[in-house]
Amino acid sequence: MGTYNSTTTTARCPRCSRTAEFDVYLYFGNTTRMTHVSIGEPYPFFDRRAPQNGGPIPTDLLGEGYSVCPHCGKDFFCGALVEDGRLVRVLPVTTQLPYDPDTETCDEMKCPSCGATDGTRLQIFSGYERSRFDCSACNSFGEVKASSEGILSSVLQPLRVLHGR
Numbered sequence: 001m002g003t004y005n006s007t008t009t010t011a012r013c014p015r016c017s018r019t020a021e022f023d024v025y026l027y028f029g030n031t032t033r034m035t036h037v038s039i040g041e042p043y044p045f046f047d048r049r050a051p052q053n054g055g056p057i058p059t060d061l062l063g064e065g066y067s068v069c070p071h072c073g074k075d076f077f078c079g080a081l082v083e084d085g086r087l088v089r090v091l092p093v094t095t096q097l098p099y100d101p102d103t104e105t106c107d108e109m110k111c112p113s114c115g116a117t118d119g120t121r122l123q124i125f126s127g128y129e130r131s132r133f134d135c136s137a138c139n140s141f142g143e144v145k146a147s148s149e150g151i152l153s154s155v156l157q158p159l160r161v162l163h164g165r
Protein backbone atom coordinates (compact mmCIF):
# COMPACT_ATOMS: atom_id res chain seq x y z
CA MET A 1 0.00 0.00 0.00
CA GLY A 2 1.75 3.14 -1.16
CA THR A 3 -0.82 5.67 -0.03
CA TYR A 4 -1.20 7.36 3.32
CA ASN A 5 -2.82 10.27 5.02
CA SER A 6 -0.77 12.67 7.10
CA THR A 7 -0.93 14.99 10.04
CA THR A 8 1.32 17.35 11.94
CA THR A 9 1.80 17.13 15.67
CA THR A 10 4.11 18.42 18.37
CA ALA A 11 5.66 15.67 20.47
CA ARG A 12 8.84 14.49 22.11
CA CYS A 13 11.04 12.42 19.84
CA PRO A 14 11.54 8.94 21.35
CA ARG A 15 14.95 8.71 19.68
CA CYS A 16 16.61 11.99 20.78
CA SER A 17 14.10 13.27 23.40
CA ARG A 18 13.81 16.67 21.77
CA THR A 19 10.40 18.25 21.28
CA ALA A 20 9.60 18.99 17.69
CA GLU A 21 6.79 19.36 15.23
CA PHE A 22 6.52 16.12 13.31
CA ASP A 23 4.95 15.26 10.00
CA VAL A 24 3.32 11.89 10.61
CA TYR A 25 2.30 9.48 7.84
CA LEU A 26 -0.92 7.67 8.71
CA TYR A 27 -1.42 4.18 7.26
CA PHE A 28 -5.02 3.48 8.17
CA GLY A 29 -8.48 4.48 7.06
CA ASN A 30 -9.24 5.73 3.58
CA THR A 31 -5.83 6.81 2.29
CA THR A 32 -6.75 6.99 -1.41
CA ARG A 33 -6.94 10.76 -1.41
CA MET A 34 -3.72 11.28 0.60
CA THR A 35 -5.52 13.67 2.95
CA HIS A 36 -3.74 15.96 5.40
CA VAL A 37 -5.81 15.77 8.58
CA SER A 38 -5.25 18.30 11.35
CA ILE A 39 -5.69 17.20 14.96
CA GLY A 40 -9.38 17.60 15.79
CA GLU A 41 -10.60 17.18 12.23
CA PRO A 42 -12.76 14.30 10.95
CA TYR A 43 -10.64 11.37 9.80
CA PRO A 44 -11.47 9.68 6.45
CA PHE A 45 -12.62 6.04 6.62
CA PHE A 46 -14.37 3.65 4.29
CA ASP A 47 -17.82 2.90 5.70
CA ARG A 48 -18.76 -0.71 6.40
CA ARG A 49 -15.25 -2.09 6.16
CA ALA A 50 -13.05 -3.80 8.73
CA PRO A 51 -10.34 -1.62 10.34
CA GLN A 52 -7.56 -3.47 8.50
CA ASN A 53 -9.30 -2.67 5.20
CA GLY A 54 -9.66 1.03 5.78
CA GLY A 55 -12.80 0.95 7.89
CA PRO A 56 -13.36 2.85 11.14
CA ILE A 57 -11.09 1.80 14.02
CA PRO A 58 -12.50 1.27 17.51
CA THR A 59 -11.27 3.63 20.23
CA ASP A 60 -9.33 0.85 21.97
CA LEU A 61 -7.13 0.51 18.87
CA LEU A 62 -4.55 2.98 17.62
CA GLY A 63 -4.04 3.64 13.95
CA GLU A 64 -0.52 3.21 12.67
CA GLY A 65 1.59 6.28 12.02
CA TYR A 66 5.22 6.72 11.07
CA SER A 67 7.51 9.72 11.32
CA VAL A 68 11.10 10.89 11.05
CA CYS A 69 12.50 13.42 13.52
CA PRO A 70 13.67 16.71 11.98
CA HIS A 71 16.39 17.01 14.66
CA CYS A 72 18.05 13.60 14.70
CA GLY A 73 16.82 12.17 11.41
CA LYS A 74 15.79 8.91 13.11
CA ASP A 75 12.44 7.24 12.48
CA PHE A 76 9.75 5.99 14.84
CA PHE A 77 6.21 4.68 14.79
CA CYS A 78 3.23 6.54 16.19
CA GLY A 79 -0.21 5.60 17.39
CA ALA A 80 -3.17 7.70 16.30
CA LEU A 81 -6.31 7.92 18.40
CA VAL A 82 -9.62 8.53 16.65
CA GLU A 83 -12.71 9.34 18.70
CA ASP A 84 -16.16 10.08 17.32
CA GLY A 85 -14.68 10.02 13.83
CA ARG A 86 -12.10 12.70 14.61
CA LEU A 87 -8.33 12.48 14.86
CA VAL A 88 -7.78 13.30 18.53
CA ARG A 89 -4.14 12.63 19.24
CA VAL A 90 -0.99 11.21 17.67
CA LEU A 91 1.83 10.02 19.92
CA PRO A 92 5.14 8.20 19.38
CA VAL A 93 5.03 4.53 20.42
CA THR A 94 8.10 2.61 21.52
CA THR A 95 6.44 -0.81 21.38
CA GLN A 96 7.06 -1.03 17.64
CA LEU A 97 10.71 -0.96 16.60
CA PRO A 98 11.77 1.60 14.00
CA TYR A 99 13.74 0.69 10.87
CA ASP A 100 16.88 2.75 11.53
CA PRO A 101 18.88 1.48 14.54
CA ASP A 102 21.14 3.56 16.79
CA THR A 103 23.83 0.91 16.82
CA GLU A 104 24.36 -2.38 15.08
CA THR A 105 26.71 -5.15 16.17
CA CYS A 106 27.58 -7.97 13.84
CA ASP A 107 29.10 -11.39 14.61
CA GLU A 108 29.19 -10.66 18.36
CA MET A 109 25.96 -11.99 19.85
CA LYS A 110 25.33 -15.69 20.14
CA CYS A 111 22.18 -16.82 18.37
CA PRO A 112 19.70 -18.17 20.95
CA SER A 113 18.26 -20.42 18.27
CA CYS A 114 21.32 -22.19 16.75
CA GLY A 115 24.22 -21.03 18.94
CA ALA A 116 26.18 -19.45 16.11
CA THR A 117 27.95 -16.12 16.55
CA ASP A 118 29.16 -15.57 13.00
CA GLY A 119 26.38 -14.20 10.86
CA THR A 120 24.39 -12.67 13.69
CA ARG A 121 23.30 -9.07 13.77
CA LEU A 122 21.87 -7.12 16.69
CA GLN A 123 20.27 -3.73 16.15
CA ILE A 124 19.87 -1.54 19.23
CA PHE A 125 17.40 1.32 19.59
CA SER A 126 18.07 3.68 22.51
CA GLY A 127 15.00 4.21 24.66
CA TYR A 128 13.32 1.07 23.35
CA GLU A 129 12.90 -2.01 25.47
CA ARG A 130 13.68 -4.47 22.72
CA SER A 131 16.33 -4.96 20.08
CA ARG A 132 16.14 -6.56 16.67
CA PHE A 133 18.15 -9.69 16.02
CA ASP A 134 18.79 -11.83 13.01
CA CYS A 135 20.97 -14.84 12.30
CA SER A 136 22.02 -15.79 8.80
CA ALA A 137 23.28 -19.19 9.99
CA CYS A 138 19.80 -20.49 10.83
CA ASN A 139 17.72 -17.84 9.03
CA SER A 140 15.84 -16.69 12.11
CA PHE A 141 15.00 -13.19 13.17
CA GLY A 142 12.97 -11.46 15.80
CA GLU A 143 12.85 -9.04 18.64
CA VAL A 144 14.95 -9.74 21.71
CA LYS A 145 15.83 -8.30 25.06
CA ALA A 146 19.57 -7.91 25.16
CA SER A 147 22.27 -6.51 27.39
CA SER A 148 26.02 -6.34 27.03
CA GLU A 149 26.18 -9.87 28.49
CA GLY A 150 24.07 -11.36 25.75
CA ILE A 151 20.52 -12.07 24.77
CA LEU A 152 18.22 -12.40 27.77
CA SER A 153 15.03 -13.45 26.09
CA SER A 154 13.88 -13.78 22.57
CA VAL A 155 10.93 -14.35 20.35
CA LEU A 156 12.58 -15.59 17.21
CA GLN A 157 10.73 -16.81 14.18
CA PRO A 158 11.78 -18.26 10.83
CA LEU A 159 12.78 -15.69 8.26
CA ARG A 160 9.95 -14.56 6.05
CA VAL A 161 9.56 -11.89 3.45
CA LEU A 162 8.36 -8.69 5.00
CA HIS A 163 6.10 -6.69 2.79
CA GLY A 164 7.41 -3.16 2.78
CA ARG A 165 5.48 -0.18 1.74
Ligand SMILES: [Zn+2]
Nearest residue numbers: 013016069072
Ligand atom coordinates in the same frame (compact mmCIF):
# COMPACT_ATOMS: atom_id res chain seq x y z
ZN1 LIG B 1 14.87 13.02 17.33
Ligand SMILES: [Zn+2]
Nearest residue numbers: 111114135138
Ligand atom coordinates in the same frame (compact mmCIF):
# COMPACT_ATOMS: atom_id res chain seq x y z
ZN1 LIG C 1 20.96 -18.91 14.43
